[in-house]
Amino acid sequence: MSAMRVDAKVVMLGKESVGKTSLVERYVHHRFLVGPYQNTIGAAFVAKPIQVGEKVITLGIWDTAGSERYEAMSRIYYRGARAAIVCYDLTDSSSFQRARFWVMELQNCEEHCKIYLCATKNDLVEGDRSLRQIDYHDAQDFAEEIGAQHFETSSKTGNNVDELFQKVAEDYNSTAFQYMTAEETGVDLGQKKDSYFYSCCHNN
Numbered sequence: 001m002s003a004m005r006v007d008a009k010v011v012m013l014g015k016e017s018v019g020k021t022s023l024v025e026r027y028v029h030h031r032f033l034v035g036p037y038q039n040t041i042g043a044a045f046v047a048k049p050i051q052v053g054e055k056v057i058t059l060g061i062w063d064t065a066g067s068e069r070y071e072a073m074s075r076i077y078y079r080g081a082r083a084a085i086v087c088y089d090l091t092d093s094s095s096f097q098r099a100r101f102w103v104m105e106l107q108n109c110e111e112h113c114k115i116y117l118c119a120t121k122n123d124l125v126e127g128d129r130s131l132r133q134i135d136y137h138d139a140q141d142f143a144e145e146i147g148a149q150h151f152e153t154s155s156k157t158g159n160n161v162d163e164l165f166q167k168v169a170e171d172y173n174s175t176a177f178q179y180m181t182a183e184e185t186g187v188d189l190g191q192k193k194d195s196y197f198y199s200c201c202h203n204n
């Protein structure tokens with residue numbers, strides 16, 4: 001069985017319930033799942049080919065569990081990552097503190113990992129500005145301080161989600177990092193050449 005080559009490992013990090021899985025669902029499946037929230041257990045993986053100019057870049061996206069219970073496991077998933085999408089929920093100030101924690105971790109442990117600061121649930125604050133707990137300019141200042149791109153997104157409406165992943169792929173393409181193989185990511189994608197493989201572990 002031939003394995004699909006994964007060009008860049010991308011890891012999703014952030015407090016539980018910030019909306020990491022929803023971002024991946026929106027980007028890969030173009031949908032927003034409604035219904036009871038199911039927390040991720042361990043991590044889920046999806047590979048997604050993206051057109052960048054004349055090239056196709058395949059992102060291998062690891063969606064980690066945000067619960068602090070799985071913190072040690074999340075460290076395994078950011079190892080060797082070329083990009084980290086560090087998420088915080090615009091309606092939850094504690095999630096911004098957690099994002100700062102992950103940024104420090106990455107700065108200390110993964111110096112080649114490019115950081116993207118991603119605000120989630122933008123639709124909620126658009127609907128009711130009083131729900132906003134993180135000022136846009138404060139987050140932007142933090143992003144500039146750490147040299148990160150900053151996106152405000154909504155998985156519900158799709159706002160800025162494609163733009164975020166496109167930017168990750170474009171940045172990867174414009175740098176000279178070594179290609180990683182599927183074997184290096186620990187995942188064999190078999191014959192699924194133009195699609196994705198999504199192994200998701202939810203608690204029910």
Ligand SMILES: Nc1nc2c(ncn2[C@@H]2O[C@H](COP(=O)(O)OP(=O)(O)OP(=O)(O)O)[C@@H](O)[C@H]2O)c(=O)[nH]1
Nearest residue numbers: 016017018019020021022039040066121154155156
């Ligand atoms: N209104 C709104 N709700 C969202 C959005 N993104 C996620 N949610 C909701 O937030 C809850 C948590 O979303 P998840 O995507 O499961 O969060 P997660 O960060 O993957 O959570 P863990 O797996 O526990 O780490 C769910 O009820 C989602 O429906 C969004 O853009 N807008």
